[in-house]
Amino acid sequence: MTAERAKSRYSAMLRIRASEEALQKLFADGRIPGFVHLSIGQEAVAVGVSSCLRDADTVSSNHRGHGHTLAKGVELEPFFAEILGRETGLCRGRGGSMHVADFSKGMLGANGIVGAGLPITTGSALALKLLGKGDIAVVYFGDGALAQGLVHECINLSALWSLPVMFVCENNGWSEFSPTSRQMATSLRKLADAFGVEYRAVDGNRVSEVAATAETLVAGMRKAPAPAILECATTRVRGHFEGDRQDYRTASEIQSLPARDPLSLARAEMQVEGVPPDWFDEVAKQIAVEVNNAVAKALTAPPPIDADLAAGVYAGMGSK
Ligand SMILES: Cc1ncc(C[n+]2csc(CCOP(=O)(O)OP(=O)(O)O)c2C)c(N)n1
Ligand SMILES: [Mg+2]
Secondary structure, three states: OHHHHHHHHHHHHHHHHHHHHHHHHHHHOOOOOOOOOOOOOOHHHHHHHHOOOOOOOEEEOOOOOHHHHHHOOOOHHHHHHHHOOOOOOOOOOOOOHHHOOEHHHOEOOOOOOOOOHHHHHHHHHHHHHHHOOOOOEEEEEEHHHOOOHHHHHHHHHHHHOOOOEEEEEEEOOEEOOEEHHHOOOOOHHHHHHHHOOEEEEEEOOOHHHHHHHHHHHHHHHHHOOOOEEEEEEOOOOOOOOOOOOOOOOOHHHHHHOHHHOHHHHHHHHHHHOOOOHHHHHHHHHHHHHHHHHHHHHHHHOOOOOHHHOOEOOEOOOOOO
16 A cells, blocks of 8 residues: 555656656747746655645645646646647646646646735635535645745634645745745744644655655644645755756755655655566656657647637637
C-alpha cells in the first residue's frame, strides 16, 4: 500500500515535470503566446497535497499553476491546448498558462494576480462548509504573496468563520527577482499564531513528508471545519518566467538545486523501500509517450474562431 502510494505520487510528479519540459521547448520555439512560469523543482508540493484530495475538494492557484492543475487530475490534452491558445483548451484557449481551470476536477483556476487565489478559495470553503459533506478548499500561493493585504484578510475570515481551507505556501525564497527577506517583516508561522490558525512547516521537496502532513491536516478539517496553514520550503529551478536570465541568483544557489530535486529525493526513498530501477525506466517511457501524444494532438487543434472570441467574456455574449 505504501509502495503503491509512493509510485503513484512519483508518476504524478514525473508527469508534471515532463509536461513542463515540453512547455519549456514549446515556449523556446515561440509556439506559446504570453508568459510561462514553470514549477520545475516544486512538484512535490502539488502532488503531496493533491494525494489527500478528492474531486469535490477545490483548489486554486497562482501564476505558477501547471503542477497544481495536473496534480488535481486535469487531463493533459486540454491542458496543453489551453496553454497553446487552442479552441479545444480547458478555457477554449482564451486563458492560457496563467488561467488554466477545470471546474469538473475542482480546479478553480490559476491566477495572474498575486494573492488573488486566496479570496476565491475562502469563498469556496464557505460554500463547502454550508454544503456539509466534509469537502475542503486548498489554495497554493508563494512567499511573494505574504505581504498582500488580502492574504491577511482571508486568514482572518477563515479563522473567524471556521472555514475548511488549507493555505499552502510554496516558499521558494523568491518573489520574481527579490528575496523574501526584502518583502516580509514577519513569518507565516507568526501570522498563523496571530490568527490562531493551525500551522505546519515541511520540506516541500519531499513528497512523502508533504503528503503525510497534509493528510493529517485534511483529516482534521473534514471532521471539524477549520483553516490550516502548510508552509512548504521548496526550490524554483527555472527563472521567474521562461526567458529570465537569472542574473540576480548566485552560482552557488543554482549549483545547490539538483541535490534538492523532488524526483531524485523520492526515487532514493523508494529504492530503499525496494522499488527496482526497471520500474522507474518503465514509468518514464510511459509518461513520455503520454505527454508527446497530448502535445501532438493539442498542436493540431484549431485556434479560437475570430467571430467567437468574445464568448465567455461577458454573460450572454457569443454563440456558445
Ligand atoms: C498584485 C500583483 N502584484 C505584483 C505582480 C507581479 N508579480 C508577478 S509574480 C510575482 C512574484 C510572485 O512570487 P511568489 O508569490 O513567491 O511566487 P513564485 O513566483 O515565487 O512562485 C510578482 C510580484 C502581480 N502579478 N500581481
Ligand atoms: Mg516565491
